[in-house]
Amino acid sequence: MPTITLPDGSKKSFDKPVSGKDIAASIGAGLAKAALGVKIDGELRDLATVIDRDASISIVTERDRQKVLDKDGLYLIRHSAAHVMAEAIQDVIGKEVQIAYGPPTDTGFFYDMYVPEGKKISSDHFAAINKRIAEIIAENRPITRYEVATNDGLSKLKAEGNKYKVDNAERALGMPSSVYKGGKPAFADASVARPSASPSLTFYATGNPGQNWEDLCRGPHVPSTGRIGAACVLSLASAYWHGDENSDRLIRVYGTAFPTQAELDEYLKQKEEAAKRDHRVIGKHLRLFHIDEDVGQGLILWTPRGSIVRKELQNFISAELKKQGYTEVFTPHIGRLELYKTSGHFPYYKDSQFAPIVERQALEELCKSGCSCAEMMSRVDGVSARLAAGINERTKATTIAADRIMADDKLVDGFMLKPMNCPHHAKIFGSSPHSYRDMPVRLAEFGTVYRWEQSGELNGLTRVRGFTQDDAHLFCTEDQVPAEIQGCLSLVKTIFNVLGMKDYRVRVGLRDKDSNKYTGSAESWDKAEAACIAAAQSLGVTFSQEPGEAAFYGPKIDFVVKDVIGREWQLGTVQVDYQMGNRFDLSYIGPDNKAHRPVVIHRAPFGSMERFCGVLIEHFAGAFPxxxxxxxxxxxxxxxxxxxxxxxxxxxxxxxxxxxxxxxxxxxxxxxxxxxxxxxxxxxxxxxxxxxxxxxxxxxxxxxxxxxxxxxxxxxxxxxxxxxxxxxxxxxxxx
RNA sequence: GCCACCGUAGCUCAGUGGUAGAGCACUCCCUUGGUAAGGGAGAGGUCAUGGGUUCAAGUCCCAUUGGUGGCUCCA
CATH class of the missing domain: 3.40.50.800 (Anticodon-binding domain)
Structure with missing residues (x-):
């Protein structure tokens, strides 16, 4: 008979299997009333789930003792609200709308659906949909889970004619899809049952099975629609089934839900406030910057007023850097292709770089010799045997594969708009000898880089194709890594404080210990990871450790800042790099009078001046200090x-x-x-x-x-x- | 890059196949006014670009380009 361990460590024994609801009731009537679901050994489940074994459980409610909304509670509310919205849409638009996939998200939920020819859903329908949502919530129907044997469930779904749900079920059961070709594996966090030994499919009825609306769904949900509180539909977008562009195109309907109407209203107000702060609108109104189609997408023209903001910010950061012992350098906006073959940026990140610039005369000669485009591209991509041998030797690996090596007379040289500043800075470091006594060498540059962002991704100042990083490279000995990381964090702290951005956190990206894609010794990694964590700890900032999020060449720290209305913005990073020293054959002379590889720390804590200014415009709503x-x-x-x-x-x-x-x-x-x-x-x-x-x-x-x-x-x-x-x-x- | 929607005066927008509009901004005139918009006049448009349908296109169709919202991607 189950013994239940509660979050405070106390234990309760029951003489028969108990539901989450029973446990809540045994603790107190208030809790029973507030309960939305139950977490069993860390797994979120329906409140009605019956527990027949020993387990650690916690009762999930709308909010914690500090009245702060509970993440799991919101998850349940929003997941259930997605069902209610889907029902409302089918009531308003028509039963022909086929529902496909409707999970909760960080700020609400969405439901992907197929709207057949002749039917249409547009924002004109929102009022009617919202009205219907409110009615369903007011009806306070129980949300009922039931299981159906696999075959019966599949026949049921097929009879209903919704191929997406059939596909979900078949994927969940690990079966090959009978209705759907192509595509990628099901979502990791899908609303469908995960592949398991389960011999049955689960359905949730919003009300009574057979009488009311229902959906194939893994759950869990709140006990009844009344517990959703308040929900509304927000916007429409398009999405592909399973995110696969070769698959069916669906309409994604976004919505959100909160325990109370007041909280929903508050959220909607905040969204409105955010829209008013849009840096693109304010930037135009206050004449801060201009984007001109004749100049090109994603290329920012800073007007005199905007230039002042940017320059003041840059001066402020520069002054702080000077205090920290950084030295400033200037480098050009382009560099030879070979430089980026050495660094590894080309052609590895080819898709996100501007195309190489090949000198006119060389191009003409290639054309005259009848060189095809494909041949030219491969000749641009090639690497000389000399360069490949050097890099492979220094990295002690086949960093440059044999099939990229090309005879010198076949190679086509050219230039590239720089996608990063580090190769130039590495060359500056390498241009003179260094003693361990001079280390660390901190080279800073507000360096402008160019990246080929996909056109659909461009957005005002926050996603652009040419931007100026508050970049620096710290060439240091391994022992100096912790102090240098610390310095980067304290710089960020100073600047955020002055700007009134008191609320920020860092994400520490660590390696995935099971993977072998990383370069550098395990020992170095351990030290650097510990240094990143220690730096975050010592500064008293909230931080999360994220295994598997490191770059292949070293751990990293990302900065996420919350603006004045609570939105989070990802700014820059600090990355430890064990690879660059090898790539560029960098060295310093140690106390042992031998050459050693420096560790390089890349850091651009504010990301780019463009993005940071964009964030500041929204943070201050244009009302700058x-x-x-x-x-x-x-x-x-x-x-x-x-x-x-x-x-x-x-x-x-x-x-x-x-x-x-x-x-x-x-x-x-x-x-x-x-x-x-x-x-x-x-x-x-x-x-x-x-x-x-x-x-x-x-x-x-x-x-x-x-x-x-x-x-x-x-x-x-x-x-x-x-x-x-x-x-x-x-x-x-x-x- | 993919999908949907959008592009009319410097800005915000109206204009549903029949002579291109408003408010603000701009120029000039009147007004010389003590704390969130005094009054008047004027100028300003190949209706994103290119094709097509039509007697007639800002309006309908196609393509291109740019923007927006998503999707995908992001060293």
Missing amino acids: TWLSPEQVRILPISDKTLDYGREALAALQAVGVRATLDESNERVQAKIKVAADEKIPYMLIVGPRDAENKAVSVRARGVEKDLGAMPLAKFVADIQAEIASKSAVLGVKP
Whole structure:
């Protein structure tokens, strides 16, 4: 008879098999009422699941004791809401809509469905669908799980004519698909039963089997529709069955659900808020950057205002780097193909690089000699025997396969737009001898790189084809690795703090110990992984360890920052690299007077200036702190009678480097204020005859309801200089 | 790259086969006004590009290009 261990370690014995609901009831009526599901030995299940053996269980509820929404609770609610939405859609659009796959996601759920010819689902239907969802939730139907023997289940599904569900079932049972050709294996986290010894298929009825809507589903679900709380449909997209583009194209309907309507409303409000902060919209409105189709997709033109933001940010990062002993370098935007054959970027990452640049005369000669395109491509890809031998020897592996080696007179040389800065930096390091006493060598460059992102992936400033990394390469001895990683993290901490991004975490990517794809000794890996973990620990940031997420050449740390409205953004990385020293034959002389390979740390903690600026635009909703603002002060004369004094104030501010302008327009001051407020200028100085007489300015700070009143011009100048220098709101500006 | 939707004035958008529109911005005029838009006039468009259907195309069809949302990918 089962003995149940509860999360607090206490044990309860039962004299017969018990359901999750029974256990909850035995603990307390309140818990029984709040229970949504049960976790049995770590596995999330229906509350009604009967337990007949000893197990550790926890009762899953909507939220924990701190009233924070529970992840498992949300999973159950959203998984169930996906069923309810699918039913609502079939009620509104028609039973001909075939449901395929509907899992919960981080922020809600979706359901992929096939909408037959002649039927259509569009956002016009959302109101009706949402109404139906609300009705089903209000009906509070029980959600009933039942099992059917495999063959009966399959016949049932086939009779219903939904080939996706038949396919799901057949995949789940490990059978070859009878209705579907091609495609990849089923989703790892599918809503279907996993391949198992189970002789049956499970169905969930939203209500009573045979009477109400039902779905082949692995579960688990909440006990009844009323427990979903509130759900709604959000958007439409397209997706392929099993993510395979050769397969059927389905409509993916997104929705989300929360335990209460208030939480759903809050989420929708936050989404609206996020849309208003869209950096592409704000970037246009505040004239920060421009993307021009004649220049090319994903290539950012920084306008004067945006350039100020970017440059201020860069200056700030540079100053911190200088404090940490970095030295700055400059390198060109292109390099010879052979450089990238040495580093391994070409042709390994060929698909995400711009095509090589082959010199015109060489191209003409190739054409004249009748060289085909295919032949030319292979001749561009080839590697000289000399280079291959060197790399293979130094990496002690067949890093360059024999079939890539090509006679020198066949090779076609060319240049490449650089996809990374490291080869150039490696060459700088290699250009002079180094002693262990000089190490580490920290080469920093705001280096612009070019990558061929797929067109569908491009997005404003956050996914582009040409971007400037806040890049640096730290060439160090193995013993120096921990301190250098630590330094990278503390830099990030400093900068995030100043920007008011207090909430961030790091992901430590570790190797998968069962895999042999990694280079470098196990001992080095252990040390470097320990160093990454220790650095994250010592800085007191939240971090997760993710085995299998390391690069093949070393462990890495990714930075994820949460912005002011709680969205997470993946920024840059720190990566330890044992491979580059070998590839480029880098060395330093150790205390033993012998040459040693340096370990290289690649680090671009903010990823790219483009992306980081995009994140900052959204973080601040365009209302930058004064030190970052393209325009820090605007002087608004009451009328052109005070224009001269306005010019005097302007000169005083510009003389000390404050970015100020004077509104000389023939408008009333109310209109000038409106315009300046729309442009999120931190400070407005209203100047009229009274102010002119007293050498004063009437100050209005962004985000402050009431004006700050008049103060001597000299005091304002001094205060704003202090505000800019300290990067803090001395004068009280608000976001 | 794939799928869906979209592209009209600098910006936001209206215009469902019959003479291209509004608001804001811009230029000029009036107004000289003390804290979130005073008034008037003017200028501004090969309706993304190229083909097609039609007596007639911003509107319908095809292609191209760019954007958006997804999918896939991401050193």
